[in-house]
Amino acid sequence: xxxxxxxxxxxxxxxxxxxxxxxxxxxxLMREDEPGYWIQVIASGxxxxxxxxxxxxxxxxxxxxxxxxxVRLGGVYVHAFIDRSGxxxxxxxxxLKTQFNIAIxxxxxxxxxxxxxxxxxxxxxxxxxxRDALHKEFLNRLGQRxxxxxxxxxxxxxxxxxxxxxxxxSDARGRIRACRSRITAEVSSDGISVDLSAVRLxxxxxxxxxxxxxxxxxxGYGAYASPQVADLSGLPFSETxxxxxxxxxxxxSPRQEERLSILLRAAILYPSAFRSAISQYSxxxxxxxxxxxxxxxxxxxxxxxxxxxxxAQVAAIVPKLFSMAxxxxxxxxxxxxxxxxxxxxxxxKTIYELxxxxxxxxxxxxxxxxxxxxxxxxxxxxxxxxxxPQ
Numbered sequence: 001x002x003x004x005x006x007x008x009x010x011x012x013x014x015x016x017x018x019x020x021x022x023x024x025x026x027x028x029l030m031r032e033d034e035p036g037y038w039i040q041v042i043a044s045g046x047x048x049x050x051x052x053x054x055x056x057x058x059x060x061x062x063x064x065x066x067x068x069x070x071v072r073l074g075g076v077y078v079h080a081f082i083d084r085s086g087x088x089x090x091x092x093x094x095x096l097k098t099q100f101n102i103a104i105x106x107x108x109x110x111x112x113x114x115x116x117x118x119x120x121x122x123x124x125x126x127x128x129x130x131r132d133a134l135h136k137e138f139l140n141r142l143g144q145r146x147x148x149x150x151x152x153x154x155x156x157x158x159x160x161x162x163x164x165x166x167x168x169x170s171d172a173r174g175r176i177r178a179c180r181s182r183i184t185a186e187v188s189s190d191g192i193s194v195d196l197s198a199v200r201l202x203x204x205x206x207x208x209x210x211x212x213x214x215x216x217x218x219x220g221y222g223a224y225a226s227p228q229v230a231d232l233s234g235l236p237f238s239e240t241x242x243x244x245x246x247x248x249x250x251x252x253s254p255r256q257e258e259r260l261s262i263l264l265r266a267a268i269l270y271p272s273a274f275r276s277a278i279s280q281y282s283x284x285x286x287x288x289x290x291x292x293x294x295x296x297x298x299x300x301x302x303x304x305x306x307x308x309x310x311x312a313q314v315a316a317i318v319p320k321l322f323s324m325a326x327x328x329x330x331x332x333x334x335x336x337x338x339x340x341x342x343x344x345x346x347x348x349k350t351i352y353e354l355x356x357x358x359x360x361x362x363x364x365x366x367x368x369x370x371x372x373x374x375x376x377x378x379x380x381x382x383x384x385x386x387x388x389p390q
Contacts, residue, residue: 023081023082023113024079024080024081024113024116024120026039026040026042026077026078026079026080027039027040027078027079027080027090028055029052029071036054037054037055038052038053038054038055039052039053039055040052040071040077040078041053042077043164043173047076047077047161048074048075048076048077049071049072049073049074049075049076049077050073051073052073067090067091069090069091069092076092076093076094077092078090078091078092079091079092079093079096079120081096081099081100083099083102083103084102084103084106084108084109093120093121093122096120097121100117100120100121103117104117104118104126104130111130111133111134111137112134114130114133115127115130115131115134118130124217128219131151131154131219134150135147135150135151138150148187151187152184152185152186152187154219155185155186155187155192155215155219156183156184156185158185158215158219159183159184159185159194159211159215160176160180160183162211162214162215163176163183163199163204163211164176164177166204166205166206167203167204167205168202168203168204168205169203172200172202172203172204175200175203176199176203179198179199182195182197182198183195183196183198183199185215192212192215192216192219194211194212194215196208196211200254201254201255201332202285207329207331207332208332209331209332209335209366229258229336229339230249230252230253230254230255230258230262231252232249232252232262240270240272240273241266241270241273242273242276243273243274243275243276243277243279243280244276244277244280245273246262246263246266246270246273246274246276246277247277247280247281249262249266250262250263250277250281255332255336256283256284256285256287256288256329257325257329257332257333257335257336257337258336258339258340259283259285259288260288260291260321260333260336261333261336261337261339261340261341262340263277263278263281263295264314264317264318264337264340264341265340265341267295267299267303267310267314268307268310268311268314268341268344269307271303271304271305271310274303275300275303278292278295278296278300279296287324287325287326287329290324291321291324294317294320294321294324295317299313299317311344311346311347312346314341314344314347315344315346315347315349315350318337318341318347318350318351318354319350319354321333322334322354327360330358330360330363331360331363331364331366332366334351334354334355334363334366334370335366335369335370337351338351338369338370338373338374339373342370342373342374348374351370352370352371352374355367355370
């Protein structure tokens with residue numbers, strides 16, 4: 001299929017016909033210049049047409065109606081919707097609002113169908129109400145476990161769609177889909193917790209700090225997508241780690257802000273190994289390589305033999321590194337610096353002042369987390385391999 005080839009939609013049993021309930025389906029398509037039947041394959045994140053898949057004659061049912069609707073790759077997909085009277089409607093969701101409103105308002109329409117209609121209409125408030133009603137139904141009929149599983153599944157589906165909509169390319173979208181099983185959202189009384197450890201920030205055109213609020217808006221529960229911290233606990237512990245040990249720790253993180261923060265912590269604790277690491281390490285991210293050039297200059301040359309002075313030197317360079325970060329990544333930079341450097345009071349003070357002065361939204365989102373970490377160093381910094389707890 002080419003992106004320029006229009007198809008006309010022909011329905012021959014696109015959805016099962018029921019006499020009492022509305023139902024959804026995808027129409028069977030026929031190309032004007034090619035024999036056979038085709039069906040739209042929908043990109044879940046954007047709800048657009050990802051590709052066209054052939055469908056065999058045996059899979060085509062009994063309802064027959066032909067409507068000329070041009071559809072293209074990347075375009076909005078076409079619904080096949082059967083209303084309560086058995087009438088078949090073929091069109092895009094935006095053109096089926098009247099039929100959808102009639103169906104969703106009817107008292108006999110099942111809750112799952114009402115939710116599906118609200119989501120097709122992209123009516124966030126109505127979808128939220130229908131989802132809450134369906135959750136109560138699960139709770140009353142099947143118990144807490146089934147109700148919680150439903151909410152977790154719904155939140156995870158919303159998260160997948162959000163990530164795929166904000167993928168920077170088709171390749172990035174493919175990588176997100178490939179690791180769906182490791183991208184999860186769980187609903188509790190505290191809100192929605194999100195696991196993004198399998199996702200590369202570089203694959204998205206939004207920052208991790210924006211995902212929680214967007215999921216909250218779409219789903220209706222308080223959510224926060226905590227930045228994932230690199231697991232350094234498996235590194236061999238050593239009182240005098242080598243430059244390679246530090247590089248190995250740095251490379252464990254997918255976030256450039258965290259990689260830089262780990263290097264700075266090594267500069268405080270193990271200056272000799274830090275000098276070795278920074279001389280051999282090259283980062284894949286442009287901003288971090290800029291920061292490395294800054295560190296390789298006067299910072300390394302002037303690094304003190306006294307730890308307290310090294311802490312002061314790192315505290316002095318943090319604002320410079322902060323200003324070098326991309327504006328929408330500065331919240332993440334402060335977060336990771338708080339994780340890896342915030343147990344040193346002069347650096348914590350600098351991080352707090354930078355966060356307090358900023359009115360940027362991404363910093364507003366991480367500021368409560370930073371304050372929380374400052375109140376409990378031991379829990380945040382225990383078990384960090386070559387980075388022992390203080």
